[in-house]
Amino acid sequence: MSWGDPGVTEQQMILEDSIMCPGAEGGVKTQTLQRAGYLKKLRIMAEAEIEQTAAGTAPVITAYGPFAGLIRRLRIEAAGRQPLFTASGLGATIYNEIQNKDGSVLATPAFGATFGLTAAAPLVEYTAPGTAAQSYVVKFPLEFAFSLPVFVKGVAQELGLWLLQDRSVDLGIEVEFNAPIDASAANVDRLYSGGATLAATYTLAATMLRIERELYAVPGDPKDRPPEMWAHQVTEYEEAIAGKKFRFDIPAAGLILRAVIIVLDSSGDVVEYTDIDNISVIYGTNVTPVRRPGWAMVQEYLQDYGRYPPKGVVVNDMYKWGMDTLKLAKDSEALANFRIEGTFTATTSGKVLILLDTLQRVLRAG
Numbered sequence: 418m419s420w421g422d423p424g425v426t427e428q429q430m431i432l433e434d435s436i437m438c439p440g441a442e443g444g445v446k447t448q449t450l451q452r453a454g455y456l457k458k459l460r461i462m463a464e465a466e467i468e469q470t471a472a473g474t475a476p477v478i479t480a481y482g483p484f485a486g487l488i489r490r491l492r493i494e495a496a497g498r499q500p501l502f503t504a505s506g507l508g509a510t511i512y513n514e515i516q517n518k519d520g521s522v523l524a525t526p527a528f529g530a531t532f533g534l535t536a537a538a539p540l541v542e543y544t545a546p547g548t549a550a551q552s553y554v555v556k557f558p559l560e561f562a563f564s565l566p567v568f569v570k571g572v573a574q575e576l577g578l579w580l581l582q583d584r585s586v587d588l589g590i591e592v593e594f595n596a597p598i599d600a601s602a603a604n605v606d607r608l609y610s611g612g613a614t615l616a617a618t619y620t621l622a623a624t625m626l627r628i629e630r631e632l633y634a635v636p637g638d639p640k641d642r643p644p645e646m647w648a649h650q651v652t653e654y655e656e657a658i659a660g661k662k663f664r665f666d667i668p669a670a671g672l673i674l675r676a677v678i679i680v681l682d683s684s685g686d687v688v689e690y691t692d693i694d695n696i697s698v699i700y701g702t703n704v705t706p707v708r709r710p711g712w713a714m715v716q717e718y719l720q721d722y723g724r725y726p727p728k729g730v731v732v733n734d735m736y737k738w739g740m741d742t743l744k745l746a747k748d749s750e751a752l753a754n755f756r757i758e759g760t761f762t763a764t765t766s767g768k769v770l771i772l773l774d775t776l777q778r779v780l781r782a783g
Contacts, residue, residue, distance in 0.1 A: 420636065420643045427634040429454060436592050438465070438624035443489075443594035450588045454632035455578040455643065458562045462540070463487055465555040465608060466623035467597045473613030476546045476598065479605045480686070481507045482523075483543045483557045486608035487624075489593040493561065495579070495586055495648075499779070502561050504653040504772060506595075506606075507679065511730055512651055512772050513559045515677055518738060522558055524724045546609055553617070555608055563649050565674075565776070567739035576776060577649030582635065592626060605685055648779045651772060658682075658767040661694075665769070667755040671777030672746040674736035676757055680729050682767040687729025690715045694760040698733060700752040707733060733757070736774065749775070 420426060431451070439446045450456070465487050479486035485506030493502040504512060514523055528536035542556040564575040580586060598617045599610035609617065636642055656665045658680075667673065678696065680688040693711030714731040726732065735745040749755055759769065 420641050422641075425636050425641045429630075429632050429634060431630045431632065433628040433630055435625040435627050436590065438594045438619055438621055441618050441621065442596045443619075445591065445593045447589055447591045450581060450590065450630065452581045452587065454581060454634050455564075456581055456588065456630060456632045457564045457575070457578060458560055458631040459493070460629040460631065461559040461561075462627040463555070463557045463559060464623060464625055464627065465553075465597070466620040467553040467555070467608065467617050468620055469553060469609070469615070469617040470550050471614050471616040472546075472548045473615075475548050476609040476612030476615050477603050478543060478546060479608060479610070481605045482510045483541070483555045483608065484510045484513075484559060485605065487555060487557075487595060488626075489595050489606060490591075491593075492591040493588060494591070495588055499648065500650065500652065501563070501579070501588070501648060502651045504651065505770065508653040508770055508772050509559060510557075511677060511679055511727060512561075512774075514727060515675070515730075515732060516560075516562060516774075518722055521722075521724055523727060546612065548612070552620075553609060561651070565649055565736070565739060567743060569742055573739075575643060576647040578633070578643050578645070579648070580635070580645060581632070590628075594624070646778055648777050650775045650777055652775070654771045654773065656769050656771060658761065658764060658769060661762070661765050662758065662760045663769050665757045665771050667749050667757065667773070669750040670773055671749060671775045672743060673749050673773060673775055674734075674743075674746055675772070675774035676733040677772035677774065678731050678733070678757070678759070679770040679772075680731075680759075680761075680764070680767070681770070682764050684767075687727075688761070688764050688767070689728060690731060692762050692764050693731065694762050696731060696733065696757065696759045698747075698757055700747075700755040702754075709733075743776075746776070 436446050436448050463484050488506040491509050494500045540558045544553040563579045564577040566573050567576050595606050597619050599607040600615040603611040656663045682688050690711030698707035699705050718726045
């Protein structure tokens, strides 16, 4: 018998302690995951409750989505040293959409109510703002897959399973909660903002990240264990736009599976793909295997996912869900002058957020 056989591989679903918002104005909270099994996925339900006591005019919701309004930054790291996921609330929202080819929180399909059945209550909730004293309820689901499927000769393998068994490989989650409101002006880093004389606070007992671990039990026989030499990492970087262009030098970060690019103008507004003149992947002495306009990247996304990407987002996908091994992935540690460059038609300044989705070889004790 071996990994993947019945009786060897046992799936477990375990609820973690929730990560509670530490204070009325947000703040940072850390938590270590329980030690047990091969971690496959974390499911997160972000929840917030805000009590509004006054608003001269109705505030506005954030243009970056409810998770970005609640969470400034989310970080998951091993043993306090090796980051596995680091992203802003906006970056986490976009990656959550892109890692799920067959399902979308942002673009849910219609349900056939004409057959007499209706869909379950949505997981997403974001109370519309008003002027009266009222409670706002916010909910948004998120997940991060530690393991990635890779098909080798028609057989699926899971790369990136993280063994939680001893202190040397503990996984910690660090969450930075935003303040609930900004009364002075519209603010994409707040759930509600901009209402004249706006006054509101978190209900701390109802503001949290709920967490479920999906994992596998560790087989009793070491010969039955899955591959443990890879770590799946997602890291967000920021690069300025100047003179209608940007250049991002890709660091040595293992195999590059995807580069997710979020384009923001100088006001922080997302930039439509129609303004992207080209996105290029370059290495060596200006070898340029990829040079694409925005419309072509969006068209490929639509073909791959069956839906449009969020506004301002394009993806250079070298993973393709591992359907044909990893032959398109680029080894960032073997390529000199490895970079991404982009030019725009009208956007003269601003920034791009770049999410690098990677597999990195790791050495484990023993």
